[in-house]
Amino acid sequence: MTDTPATPIVARTRAELARALSAQAGSRALVMTMGALHEGHLSLVRRARELADHVVVSIFVNPAQFAPGEDYDAYPRTLDADLAALRTVGAEVVFAPQPGEVYPVPASFTLDPGPIARVLEGATRPTHLAGVALIVTKVINLVRPDVALFGQKDAQQLAMVRLLVRDLDLPVRIEGVPIARDTDGVARSSRNQYLSADERVRARALSRALREGTRVADEGGAASAVAATARRVLAAEPDVGVDYVALADADTFEVRGEGDDAAAAGRPAYLLVAARVGATRLIDNTIVTPGGDPR
Numbered sequence: 001m002t003d004t005p006a007t008p009i010v011a012r013t014r015a016e017l018a019r020a021l022s023a024q025a026g027s028r029a030l031v032m033t034m035g036a037l038h039e040g041h042l043s044l045v046r047r048a049r050e051l052a053d054h055v056v057v058s059i060f061v062n063p064a065q066f067a068p069g070e071d072y073d074a075y076p077r078t079l080d081a082d083l084a085a086l087r088t089v090g091a092e093v094v095f096a097p098q099p100g101e102v103y104p105v106p107a108s109f110t111l112d113p114g115p116i117a118r119v120l121e122g123a124t125r126p127t128h129l130a131g132v133a134l135i136v137t138k139v140i141n142l143v144r145p146d147v148a149l150f151g152q153k154d155a156q157q158l159a160m161v162r163l164l165v166r167d168l169d170l171p172v173r174i175e176g177v178p179i180a181r182d183t184d185g186v187a188r189s190s191r192n193q194y195l196s197a198d199e200r201v202r203a204r205a206l207s208r209a210l211r212e213g214t215r216v217a218d219e220g221g222a223a224s225a226v227a228a229t230a231r232r233v234l235a236a237e238p239d240v241g242v243d244y245v246a247l248a249d250a251d252t253f254e255v256r257g258e259g260d261d262a263a264a265a266g267r268p269a270y271l272l273v274a275a276r277v278g279a280t281r282l283i284d285n286t287i288v289t290p291g292g293d294p295r
């Protein structure tokens with residue numbers, strides 16, 4: 001008998017979700033997304049299938065994590081194509097609610113992730129990670145997974161989710177999944193759809209900056225030299241506006257400043273970049289281990 005993956009069951013309400021979950025026995029993995037699925041998302045689902053008997057994917061463009069003026073309305077919504085893609089990787093249940101189902105009354109309760117929400121992504125998007133924390137908590141409570149998977153592309157989000165689970169004792173294991181890249185090095189991202197052909201070429205500067213920074217670290221360069229090299233690569237690309245280039249400790253996500261070279265030497269750190277290519281804001285990162293050479 002051939003095992004043809006079925007089209008996932010789509011639950012649009014909490015009641016439909018509860019019904020779909022009640023039919024599952026065994027362990028369950030959750031992959032949360034905002035849809036417009038690409039190979040990065042599918043790699044999370046494939047890994048989820050290795051880790052649990054059942055996989056639930058949420059598709060929800062979460063208004064709470066967008067500030068006024070950001071791209072909440074423009075964000076691509078492609079549910080039919082998403083379901084077809086999920087069929088190929090064997091996700092069984094898709095939770096795809098409308099905002100009114102998830103936030104049924106004007107919500108009064110908020111979550112403050114603390115200092116991690118105020119640096120880097122949080123400096124540019126001050127309410128973003130609080131909005132992510134809220135939806136992650138809610139969907140984990142609704143789905144009750146054994147394991148939830150998040151991409152390392154959103155490294156700060158992953159670090160924040162680990163803190164959330166630790167601090168609030170959420171009964172779930174968090175698994176990070178490596179960044180999926182296109183053949184030109186660009187990290188897969190739903191927002192890549194916004195790029196013109198010319199901008200798409202310019203977007204390569206982000207991963208190039210990470211590669212150059214990694215080279216400097218591998219040659220023994222100190223954290224400040226690694227960051228300066230990545231910054232130079234981005235500055236050389238026309239029409240690319242840098243929000244930040246930074247290093248953050250891989251364990252604590254403590255952001256390394258000027259003068260932290262000695263503390264950063266020999267410790268794995270995220271080298272993180274955020275930049276606007278035309279009107280599209282992209283992020284990327286890699287892990288480096290800076291040395292002690294200030295250059």
Ligand SMILES: Nc1ncnc2c1ncn2[C@@H]1O[C@H](COP(=O)(O)OP(=O)(O)OP(=O)(O)O)[C@@H](O)[C@H]1O
Binds near residue numbers: 178189
């Ligand atoms: N290239 C990628 N590699 C690994 N994980 C990814 C990648 N892109 C997204 N993810 C992960 O998929 C999950 C859902 O992300 P999301 O739906 O926001 O996709 P996205 O492509 O990051 O979208 P956006 O362009 O809005 O940032 C997150 O855990 C995110 O880190």
Ligand SMILES: CC(C)(CO)[C@@H](O)C(=O)[O-]
Binds near residue numbers: 032033
């Ligand atoms: C985790 C998430 C699905 C919450 O809306 C979102 O922030 C994302 O797609 O990374």
Ligand code: BAL
Binds near residue numbers: 065154
């Ligand atoms: N992947 C992060 C979701 C956001 O930018 O809102």
